[in-house]
Amino acid sequence: MTEKSNVEFSEREALFFHSTGRPGKIEIIASKPMATQRDLSLAYSPGVAVPVRAIAADPATAYDYTAKGNLVAVISNGTAILGLGNLGALASKPVMEGKAVLFKRFADVDSIDIELKTEDVERFIDAVELMEPTFGGINLEDIKAPECFVIETTLKERMNIPVFHDDQHGTAIIAAAGVINAALLTGRDMKSMKVVVNGAGAASISCTELIKALGVPNENVIMCDSKGVIYQGRTEGMNQWKSAHAVKTDARTLTEAVKGADVFLGLSVAGAMSQEMVKSMAANPIIFAMANPDPEILPPDAHAVRPDAIVATGRSDFPNQVNNVLGFPFIFRGALDVRATGINEAMKLAAAKAIADLAREQVPEEVAKAYGRSHSFGPDYIIPAPFDPRLMEVVPAAVAQAAMDTGVAQKPITDMAAYRDSLKARLNPTTSVLTSAYELAKANPKRVVFAEAEEEVVLRAAIQFRELGYGIPVLVGRDHVRDKLKELGVRDPDSFELHNSVNSPLVPEMVDLLYARLQRRGYLRRDCERMVNRDRNIFGSLLVKMGVADAMITGVTRPYGQTLREVKRVMDPAAGRTPFGIHVMVTKDKTVFLADTTVHERPSASELADIAEGTVAVARRMGHDPRVAFLSYSNFGNPPGAFLDNVRDAVKLLDQRDVDFEYEGEMTPDAALNPTVMKNYPFSRLSGPANVLVMPGLQSANISAKLLRELGGTSMIGPVLVGMEKSVQIATMSSNASELLTLAVLAAGGIAL
Numbered sequence: 038m039t040e041k042s043n044v045e046f047s048e049r050e051a052l053f054f055h056s057t058g059r060p061g062k063i064e065i066i067a068s069k070p071m072a073t074q075r076d077l078s079l080a081y082s083p084g085v086a087v088p089v090r091a092i093a094a095d096p097a098t099a100y101d102y103t104a105k106g107n108l109v110a111v112i113s114n115g116t117a118i119l120g121l122g123n124l125g126a127l128a129s130k131p132v133m134e135g136k137a138v139l140f141k142r143f144a145d146v147d148s149i150d151i152e153l154k155t156e157d158v159e160r161f162i163d164a165v166e167l168m169e170p171t172f173g174g175i176n177l178e179d180i181k182a183p184e185c186f187v188i189e190t191t192l193k194e195r196m197n198i199p200v201f202h203d204d205q206h207g208t209a210i211i212a213a214a215g216v217i218n219a220a221l222l223t224g225r226d227m228k229s230m231k232v233v234v235n236g237a238g239a240a241s242i243s244c245t246e247l248i249k250a251l252g253v254p255n256e257n258v259i260m261c262d263s264k265g266v267i268y269q270g271r272t273e274g275m276n277q278w279k280s281a282h283a284v285k286t287d288a289r290t291l292t293e294a295v296k297g298a299d300v301f302l303g304l305s306v307a308g309a310m311s312q313e314m315v316k317s318m319a320a321n322p323i324i325f326a327m328a329n330p331d332p333e334i335l336p337p338d339a340h341a342v343r344p345d346a347i348v349a350t351g352r353s354d355f356p357n358q359v360n361n362v363l364g365f366p367f368i369f370r371g372a373l374d375v376r377a378t379g380i381n382e383a384m385k386l387a388a389a390k391a392i393a394d395l396a397r398e399q400v401p402e403e404v405a406k407a408y409g410r411s412h413s414f415g416p417d418y419i420i421p422a423p424f425d426p427r428l429m430e431v432v433p434a435a436v437a438q439a440a441m442d443t444g445v446a447q448k449p450i451t452d453m454a455a456y457r458d459s460l461k462a463r464l465n466p467t468t469s470v471l472t473s474a475y476e477l478a479k480a481n482p483k484r485v486v487f488a489e490a491e492e493e494v495v496l497r498a499a500i501q502f503r504e505l506g507y508g509i510p511v512l513v514g515r516d517h518v519r520d521k522l523k524e525l526g527v528r529d530p531d532s533f534e535l536h537n538s539v540n541s542p543l544v545p546e547m548v549d550l551l552y553a554r555l556q557r558r559g560y561l562r563r564d565c566e567r568m569v570n571r572d573r574n575i576f577g578s579l580l581v582k583m584g585v586a587d588a589m590i591t592g593v594t595r596p597y598g599q600t601l602r603e604v605k606r607v608m609d610p611a612a613g614r615t616p617f618g619i620h621v622m623v624t625k626d627k628t629v630f631l632a633d634t635t636v637h638e639r640p641s642a643s644e645l646a647d648i649a650e651g652t653v654a655v656a657r658r659m660g661h662d663p664r665v666a667f668l669s670y671s672n673f674g675n676p677p678g679a680f681l682d683n684v685r686d687a688v689k690l691l692d693q694r695d696v697d698f699e700y701e702g703e704m705t706p707d708a709a710l711n712p713t714v715m716k717n718y719p720f721s722r723l724s725g726p727a728n729v730l731v732m733p734g735l736q737s738a739n740i741s742a743k744l745l746r747e748l749g750g751t752s753m754i755g756p757v758l759v760g761m762e763k764s765v766q767i768a769t770m771s772s773n774a775s776e777l778l779t780l781a782v783l784a785a786g787g788i789a790l
């Protein structure tokens with residue numbers, strides 16, 4: 038077996054990563070404008086006095102007027118930094134900064150690291166307790182056992198916000214999820230499983246408690262520490278937490294304990310497990326070597342002696358990362374959102390179960406891409422990867438629900454479906470923009486042709502389209518598409534409708550139809566036969582034209598212009614319409630529709646006016662109140678130029694058409710979007726910043742859309758093609774499955790017409 042770490046870096050690189058640019062990994066960004074004197078008056082003195090008085094009168098309003106409700110402290114004293122031991126508070130800072138940014142990246146929880154220079158339990162407790170006003174939650178990290186148990190228990194009693202020791206419970210939750218799935222794969226029952234836990238510290242004690250809560254009997258778990266097996270009657274190096282797990286056994290060393298064991302849970306130090314020990318375990322052994330950064334045994338070494346083993350580590354660079362990063366961001370997200378007073382056992386079990394369940398579902402493409410391999414539930418994929426965006430949707434919701442069920446939620450969620458949508462939108466702002474499209478598609482599921490179903494990325498989108506209930510995918514491709522569906526985890530590939538021109542009974546009718554359209558454009562009947570048989574865009578478009586399907590998605594195998602030409606051989610623009618393309622640019626607090634980004638190189642005045650009207654219709658269907666700006670390098674004729682007439686005439690044309698939306702131009706982007714610059718043009722008919730930007734030509738339009746995406750941290754939907762007789766969406770060749778899915782949903786929901 039050639040198994041090795043798939044991420045390699047040098048020590049120099051790790052130091053460069055941390056020191057380059059702004060040293061460290063975090064910075065603070067203001068969430069309110071700080072540009073003007075008025076902003077300052079509101080943010081600081083005198084305006085700030087108002088929320089101060091409000092909070093003094095009603096402390097709960099701190100959640101409304103400050104960052105408290107979304108702010109978590111990551112607090113350590115550096116006594117057990119990963120598996121590196123007690124290296125002190127300051128040395129723990131890179132890990133704690135890391136945890137803080139993981140909170141932000143994975144669950145949009147704001148977080149700051151705090152390193153306390155003390156090993157005195159009482160001083161530590163007092164320091165943390167005093168910080169209660171600042172934070173919505175406390176995440177304790179890398180504090181060694183047994184002090185960590187006293188610290189956490191005391192703080193939980195004294196504080197009214199969630200206090201959670203990540204190394205204990207975060208780790209236990211993820212390990213439990215992994216054990217549930219590994220047991221399932223190897224046909225094991227919790228009640229008869231024999232488990233050896235190496236380490237008797239923060240992580241081990243909590244993991245052991247949780248797997249016992251899942252049904253593993255007390256006498257089936259042997260725990261070891263640096264002195265060997267913790268057996269009943271042992272006195273050396275003991276404490277009350279270890280004693281609770283002492284068992285009657287003759288085994289005295291890890292080597293003896295692990296003989297015949299089903300499961301090994303390592304939460305100790307690098308290299309604690311030997312190949313000899315692995316060899317002695319039961320058939321299909323489950324080995325979680327979770328010490329960081331270096332595990333008890335490396336996966337290739339374990340597999341070399343036991344190819345039948347399921348092996349997990351705490352690292353990102355091998356399959357099966359059992360690491361608390363899968364838990365703490367999402368657990369706090371759920372707890373904060375219901376303003377839970379604490380994180381109880383029910384919430385932890387709910388998280389473990391949600392994570393375990395997720396691993397058994399189909400893996401989204403972006404996750405497979407992030408890890409450079411495709412995943413499906415099995416020995417190399419027993420647990421989801423941290424980059425899996427579905428974690429954000431399912432884990433916080435499960436935790437929040439459990440908090441509500443157990444009465445610790447101070448602010449229960451009334452609409453769980455809306456909450457799940459809001460969770461998705463936190464990480465991907467386009468999600469909320471697309472809410473109406475998803476709803477429209479689901480309400481009236483349509484048949485959508487996926488013309489390039491031989492492409493894996495397209496199949497992934499089609500599978501999701503069906504699974505999420507957005508409509509019925511109609512696949513175009515050869516028969517082996519069904520094998521691909523199977524490879525992607527579809528149990529019943531035959532339930533997908535697949536059209537193959539080689540054996541489709543529709544071909545003769547298609548040829549007749551195409552020949553009737555093209556004979557006076559110089560095409561012979563045999564040209565049409567060839568096109569129907571060989572060109573999937575022609576074949577797919579004909580399925581739509583003939584009413585076999587309602588809409589189509591294509592574009593990943595050929596350049597945009599070529600695909601559009603092929604589609605147009607079969608389909609016409611909608612009556613009286615000009616087809617064109619829209620890119621929807623989405624930032625956290627703004628959505629802007631940019632058009633025409635794909636079709637007209639130098640649009641005429643009437644085409645520009647049509648583009649404005651067509652874009653307004655799409656913006657409205659997506660729930661926006663449109664304000665149109667016709668963009669230029671000039672504001673109302675200043676500076677003058679040779680190419681401004683089309684734009685100005687388009688505005689005049691709209692005057693004549695008596696449309697029911699705001700529009701103005703020609704104007705520069707700052708005059709269209711920036712309220713301060715807008716003030717220079719008090720006669721402007723726009724009542725606020727524009728959100729539909731009609732571009733003067735294809736060059737500026739297409740370049741702007743791509744520049745914004747590359748430079749501006751802007752998410753993009755599109756290009757969306759509108760104005761055809763039936764909705765046909767042409768993706769770009771680099772589209773991923775979720776982009777294709779979005780376009781299919783826009784087509785199915787009747788948004789892109």
Ligand SMILES: NC(=O)C1=CN([C@@H]2O[C@H](COP(=O)(O)OP(=O)(O)OC[C@H]3O[C@@H](n4cnc5c(N)ncnc54)[C@H](OP(=O)(O)O)[C@@H]3O)[C@@H](O)[C@H]2O)C=CC1
Nearest residue numbers: 117119120182237238239240262263304328329351360361
């Ligand atoms: N993958 C993950 O998500 C996580 C992994 N971990 C890893 O778990 C390990 C322990 O962390 P944590 O519980 O916080 O630390 P603690 O300091 O609380 O506990 C360490 C434990 O390891 C035991 N130990 C040390 N050397 C050996 C050895 N050679 N054989 C057996 N046991 C040994 C110690 O024994 P004694 O009591 O005798 O001193 C102690 O019980 C670290 O490597 C850490 O990186 C921790 C949290 C999460």
Ligand SMILES: CC(=O)C(=O)O
Nearest residue numbers: 119120204329360361
């Ligand atoms: C992952 C983690 O928290 C640790 O190794 O300590």
Ligand SMILES: [Mg+2]
Nearest residue numbers: 119178179204
């Ligand atoms: Mg830790």
